[in-house]
Structures are given as C-alpha cells and as structure tokens.
Amino acid sequence: MAVNELQNGGALVKITFEPGTYTVEGVSVTPLLNRTYCIFDLEGTGIDTAVESVTQFGAIYYKRGEGADKTSFVSLVRASKPIPEAVEKLTGITNQAMQQALHFDEVYKQFCSYIGDQVLVTHAGYEYDLPMLEHHCEQFGLTMFTNKVLDTKAMFTYIHPEVTDVVSTDFLIHYYDLDTEGIHRHDALEDCGIIARIFECVLEEYEQRGLDHFIADSEKRMKRFVIPDMYLTKEKGELSE
Template identity: 45%
Template sequence: MVHGITVQDLASRTYCVFDLEGTGIDFDRNHITQIGAVRLEAGKIVRTFRAYVRSPRPIPPSIEAMTGISNAMIQEAPAFPEAIRAFRAFCEGSVLATQAGYEYDMPMLERHCREYGVPGLEQPVLDTKAMFAWLYPECEAVISTDYLLDYYHLSREGAQRHDALGDCVLISRILTQLLAEYKERGIADFRLDNSLTVRRFAIPGMART
C-alpha cells in the first residue's frame, strides 16, 4: 500500500530510471551487488550508469544464474558508500523512477544508507508499477516488468533482463509509454493522496534467504 506521493509536471521532468540487483529479494537482509541507471530526457536515454557493489555476503548460486553477476565480479568492486556517491552525482536534478521500487529498490537503498551512515536520496520517486495501477485500478495481475512490456507491446531488444542497466533500458520504455498515456488523459501530475494497493512481486522458486 502506497500513499502520500506527489510528482508535479510529469511531462517536463528529467528522469533517472534506476534498478538494483542484490544477493536476494529480501531488502531487510540482502545486499546490493549492482546499481544501474539511465537519464531520460524527452523520452530519450541521454546517459547511462552502471556500478558493481562489493557485498559483505556471498551471492547465492541461484542469484548468480539469474543475474549473471558472480562473486568474482564484485570481489574488487567499490563498497556501497563509494557506489552510492557516484550514483547520487549521476541522478542529481532528476526525478527517480523505478519498477517495483516502492517495495524493493527504495527500502533496500534506504536500509543501506542507514547502515553505512551515508545520506539518502532526496528526489521524488515514481514507480511505474504504481503509475499503471493508478490508471488501471481494476487490474488484478502482478504488474511486473514483463507484464508491462507485453501490455504496451514494447520491444525487449538491446536489453538484458536481470542486469540492472539492461532492466533500466526496459523500464525507461515503460515509463515513456506511461508518461504519454498520462498526457493523453490530461493528467499533469502523479498524486497519491489516498492509499493505492498494489500486488507485490514474486519470483517463483526463489527463497527469501
């Protein structure tokens, strides 16, 4: 359930679409292994960002297989404070945008910032999943990335799934479609004054470890 979120003047904003990969899907216990992002202006990707993050916890084999990120790849990567500092510089002056970010990416980032004693991100955050649910409250499906790509008939070409940067490319296509739909409907702002209930994501066969 999400509420109390307002982003004004959707059509005129610069967006930073970001995605995280981690050692698992439990944001309370798992650790970030990769941050990916793209800056989106007028529906076009103008810059990209990717940083691997050294995790204090090994990546389980099932996660290695899904993401393609191995323990060897992050062994010499920067720790979280250095990675988030670079990401903060990349996304400065933008509205952050995610897919399922209200339930995973933002809580994961906020927890890491608390634990490492570094400042959190202060920009407003849009979640494409919540944006779609607001437009289609009758939708009972789990509004996943693949669901939205299929719904809007969007291409998956040139983007690797479950790679943070690859997923950002796909999420940016979804966000661009959603922004166009909001504009067509005459909706200038995203406002969640009242509570919006959205079904959580689930990855079959993946334990919360």
C-alpha cells in the same frame, strides 16, 4: 503491517506494507510530461530488503520524446553476503566479480553525484529499491537521498484499477508489447532502458487522460510481488520485480 517513512523531495513519504499489498503517501510530481528524469535500477543478492545486499547500480537520464541520454551510470557493488547460485545465473553477476567490486558507500556517493537533484524513476521502487537503499544507508551511516521518486508500477496501477495481476516488469512488457529480444534482463543498466520504454508508454497514457501530475493516494493499493521459488529453495527460477 509495516511502515517505511522516507524524506522525498522535501516531503515525508510513507510506504505502508500490508499482507499482499502496499500504499504510498507523500509523493507529488508535476509537471510530468515535459521534464528530464533519471531512471535507476538495482540488482541484489535477493529481494528481502531487510537482509539482502545490493550488487549493482544502474542509472540513465531520460526525457520524453528524446529517449535515454547517451551518458549512463553503472557499477557493481561488493555484496556483504554470497550471491546464491540461481541469482548468479539470472543476473550474470558472480561472486568472483564481487572480489573486485567497490564497497556500497563508494558507489552510493558516485550514484548520488550522477543523479543530482533530478526526479527519479524506478519500477517497483517503493517496495524494493527505496527500502533496500534506506537499509544500506543505515548500515553504512550514509544520508539517504531526498530526490522525488516515481514508480512505474504505482503510476500504472493508479490509472488501471481494473488490472488484478501483479504489475511486474514482465507484465508491463507484455501489456505494452515491447520487444526485449537481445536485452540482458536483470542487468541494472539494461533494465533501466526497459523501464524508460515502459515509462514512455505510461506517460502517453497519462497525456491521453489529460493528466500532467502524479499524486500518491493512500486509498489506492499496489499488489506486492510474490517471492519467487528461487529465493525460497535452491532450485532454478525467474525473478519478477
């Protein structure tokens, strides 16, 4: 069992990783339905947050009923290690592009300026994006942001205990029957657009159930994503965060 503790909106967030599952404590957001959010996503050299490196940030502002704002934030980040060939093909981010990319500390400061004090939204952020950013901040001697963070994976899992699948982005795209044709998946900014559409569907379900809050519950477990073969071998595969 491993435990990550983060400052989140003035509270201590505790993410406890167990074999195959994880739980979250310390996140509380209310109201949910009528506020502006900032949705963000990361791309990286892989998904082991202890050893992999961020390659791209993406972020957009979003308010329910109004969709995503026209302004956005996107930037490549110079990785500290080579990008595996399979990941280059998956994301379209190449090792050649890394030569001109800004270093993490520069991009992170720009990202923090963009997000301000908004509540953030991710998908699988409790098990990937937040631990990844925490690790990088430690490496670069930076202060981790303290914004509250919602995770569409956790929000969905809490209201659908009957679902036994790993709640990946692909699972939710199929569950909500979203059309993603023509969208460049695994691009941080374009994935933000998909997360926004998923988040819209999740909020609709919360409203239907009379819920205008999210409170993390340590009794409710999320299934951890399975590391795809592409990260275990050098063969082709697909990432499912």
